[in-house]
Amino acid sequence: MSEKELAQKSVEYRKKILKYIYQAKAGHTGGSLSCIDILNVLYNYTMNVDAAHFGSPDRDRYIQSKGHTVEALYVVLASRGFFPESDLDTLCKYQSHYIGHPTRKVHGVEQNTGALGHGLSLSVGAAIAGKLDKRNYRVFTVLGDGELPEGSNWEAALSASHYKLDNLCAILDKNNLQITGPTSAVCNTDPVDEKFEAFGWSVRHVDGHNVGELMAAFDALPFEPGKPSMIIAHTVKGKGVSYMENQLKWHHGVPDHQQYADAIQELDLLEETLS
Amino acid sequence: MDATIENIAVKQRANLEVFSGTLQQLAQNDRDIIVVTSDSRGSGKLVPFGQKFPEQIVEIGIAEQNLVGVSAGLASAGKKVFAVSPACFLTARALEQIKNDVAYSNNPVKLIGISAGVSYGALGSTHHSLHDFAVLRTINNLIVVAPADNFETEQAILLAAESDIPVYIRFGKKQMPLLSEDEKTFEFGKGRVVREGRDITIIGTGETVAPGLLAAEKLEREYNVSATVVSMHTIKPLDYGLLQNIAATGRPIITVEEHSVYGGLGEACASFLIQNNYHNRFRIIGIPDEYTVTGSQTEIFNHYGISEAGIAGAALGLVQ
Numbered sequence: 343m344s345e346k347e348l349a350q351k352s353v354e355y356r357k358k359i360l361k362y363i364y365q366a367k368a369g370h371t372g373g374s375l376s377c378i379d380i381l382n383v384l385y386n387y388t389m390n391v392d393a394a395h396f397g398s399p400d401r402d403r404y405i406q407s408k409g410h411t412v413e414a415l416y417v418v419l420a421s422r423g424f425f426p427e428s429d430l431d432t433l434c435k436y437q438s439h440y441i442g443h444p445t446r447k448v449h450g451v452e453q454n455t456g457a458l459g460h461g462l463s464l465s466v467g468a469a470i471a472g473k474l475d476k477r478n479y480r481v482f483t484v485l486g487d488g489e490l491p492e493g494s495n496w497e498a499a500l501s502a503s504h505y506k507l508d509n510l511c512a513i514l515d516k517n518n519l520q521i522t523g524p525t526s527a528v529c530n531t532d533p534v535d536e537k538f539e540a541f542g543w544s545v546r547h548v549d550g551h552n553v554g555e556l557m558a559a560f561d562a563l564p565f566e567p568g569k570p571s572m573i574i575a576h577t578v579k580g581k582g583v584s585y586m587e588n589q590l591k592w593h594h595g596v597p598d599h600q601q602y603a604d605a606i607q608e609l610d611l612l613e614e615t616l617s
Numbered sequence: 618m619d620a621t622i623e624n625i626a627v628k629q630r631a632n633l634e635v636f637s638g639t640l641q642q643l644a645q646n647d648r649d650i651i652v653v654t655s656d657s658r659g660s661g662k663l664v665p666f667g668q669k670f671p672e673q674i675v676e677i678g679i680a681e682q683n684l685v686g687v688s689a690g691l692a693s694a695g696k697k698v699f700a701v702s703p704a705c706f707l708t709a710r711a712l713e714q715i716k717n718d719v720a721y722s723n724n725p726v727k728l729i730g731i732s733a734g735v736s737y738g739a740l741g742s743t744h745h746s747l748h749d750f751a752v753l754r755t756i757n758n759l760i761v762v763a764p765a766d767n768f769e770t771e772q773a774i775l776l777a778a779e780s781d782i783p784v785y786i787r788f789g790k791k792q793m794p795l796l797s798e799d800e801k802t803f804e805f806g807k808g809r810v811v812r813e814g815r816d817i818t819i820i821g822t823g824e825t826v827a828p829g830l831l832a833a834e835k836l837e838r839e840y841n842v843s844a845t846v847v848s849m850h851t852i853k854p855l856d857y858g859l860l861q862n863i864a865a866t867g868r869p870i871i872t873v874e875e876h877s878v879y880g881g882l883g884e885a886c887a888s889f890l891i892q893n894n895y896h897n898r899f900r901i902i903g904i905p906d907e908y909t910v911t912g913s914q915t916e917i918f919n920h921y922g923i924s925e926a927g928i929a930g931a932a933l934g935l936v937q
Contacts, residue, residue, distance in 0.1 A: 399694070399695065405690075445721075446722060446723065452693065453689075453690075453693065453718070453722050453724075454717060454718075454721045454722040455717070456717070457713055457717050459682075460686055460713075460714065460717060460718055462686075463682065463683045463685075463686020463687050463689075463690065463714070463718070464686050464687075464689055464690040464693070464718055465690060466683070466686070466687050466690060467686065467687035467688060467689060467690020467691040467692070467693070467694070468690040468691070468693055468694050469690070470675060470687065470690070470691060471690065471691045471693075471694030471695070471696050472694065474651070474672065474696070475694070475695075493682070494680075494682040494683060494686065494714075497677075497678075497680035497682055497683035498683050498686065498687070500678070500680070500683075501677060501678075501680075501683055501687060504678075505675075
């Protein structure tokens with residue numbers, strides 16, 4: 343997909359995230375909207391993975407460490423043909439496989455996540471296996487900035503540089519908000535770039551909503567041979583819906599009928615300007 | 618003087634050494650066999666493995682959560698992964714990784730809890746794993762195994778290597794006697810009858826089967842009481858068929874485990890018996906809910922009656 347097509351796709355995804363969260367009356371709205379551009383570029387531009395060859399040992403892997411923003415992953419996987427989008431009508435319903443965190447019961451999901459601080463270790467393991475088998479696949483994982491205090495992240499960060507995993511790319515969805523308040527006030531992890539650099543990673547910053555910048559960053563992987571790459575994606579929680587942006591209540595707030603209509607209207611207008 | 622495990626005539630190697638040797642055999646023919654350690658290759662007797670197969674050992678350092686998470690990631694890419702760490706740390710520090718990354722995600726990691734139970738003796742409770750059966754029994758999609766002797770250990774490792782669901786195997790580091798001449802069958806979920814008797818059944822698991830067997834011999838020799846002894850090496854899935862056969866005799870049952878008396882083999886058996894209307898006289902021997910006494914593994918066993926004398930005494934109390 344071209345940069346323009348990707349930008350249009352992001353709007354479409356945002357509308358779908360809102361649709362299914364509105365329908366299910368549940369979901370992690372703000373964080374799904376903050377990471378959706380990253381997933382869009384990964385699945386529609388960067389990664390070598392598709393529904394028909396998901397079992398291929400050479401596929402690129404995506405492991406979502408911040409599992410709670412699964413709605414973003416669902417709409418991307420559906421659009422890439424991993425399952426019919428209509429499956430999402432069952433989101434969080436009794437006996438549905440489409441639950442509030444990723445599980446391998448859903449085609450296209452690599453790992454069951456949801457407890458925070460797990461994605462990076464899983465990704466390190468998959469990346470080490472790739473090196474051992476001399477396969478060329480890459481492993482991508484999206485971390486939330488709120489989950490960084492989990493110590494397991496830093497254990498995994500050490501292993502990633504120790505094993506020189508330049509086939510591993512972590513993307514930090516740095517939206518600066520978590521359920522209690524600003525991440526800097528809950529448990530400050532800044533300067534997070536210096537911390538990862540100190541742990542042996544090669545770090546770059548991007549605007550996490552600028553698909554062109556994301557494309558360029560992924561094109562540049564690995565940033566340095568022999569080092570894992572960290573993309574710090576500066577994002578806005580609730581991005582794309584003005585009344586949700588940077589508002590704590592939309593961490594897992596669900597829009598009511600009028601709010602949903604307003605959000606779609608705003609995104610429709612944006613879509614027109616992009617076409 | 619009571620006999621102890623050390624006095625059993627036919628001593629073999631420690632189960633830990635059998636594990637290490639078996640892994641080397643496996644690795645020789647299968648490059649997908651990967652050992653993951655947390656600064657534990659020495660205590661896991663895996664230094665020779667690391668020397669022979671440097672490409673097949675992944676050192677994580679002292680970081681058990683990462684050990685298990687990385688192991689799950691390796692397994693997801695088709696590796697046959699043995700995550701090796703002292704049972705106490707593996708099953709407590711990394712419990713969430715076991716629950717989510719291994720069991721829930723069905724990454725068939727082989728979790729190897731070394732120096733399990735009270736193997737570390739006087740190092741104290743930080744190094745004891747008396748909780749692992751209890752917590753791991755509640756996790757779906759995980760086989761829980763405590764092999765008794767060298768034969769069971771070797772078989773468990775071989776089966777685990779090919780298992781497509783996760784397995785937890787725990788053992789100690791003491792030399793173990795061979796429990797039975799019957800070396801023909803070993804299956805996860807199928808207990809082994811290592812001695813046939815008529816009056817009472819002693820069900821042990823892991824390193825408690827040996828004192829159970831000693832107790833049975835003492836009972837026969839000194840009291841004319843004839844005991845069946847079972848190695849219930851698989852805690853989950855528990856061998857309900859065998860339990861049913863044992864219970865149907867109406868004879869008393871004693872369970873013996875190197876674990877808290879809460880939530881382990883004994884309570885698993887009791888639950889089955891009660892829910893199936895068996896009312897055999899029943900006794901659980903294990904580590905009680907208290908600040909564990911200081912001592913070697915043998916001293917701790919003797920203190921809590923996980924011994925020839927302790928088990929025989931309990932048996933006499935039940936058969937009267």
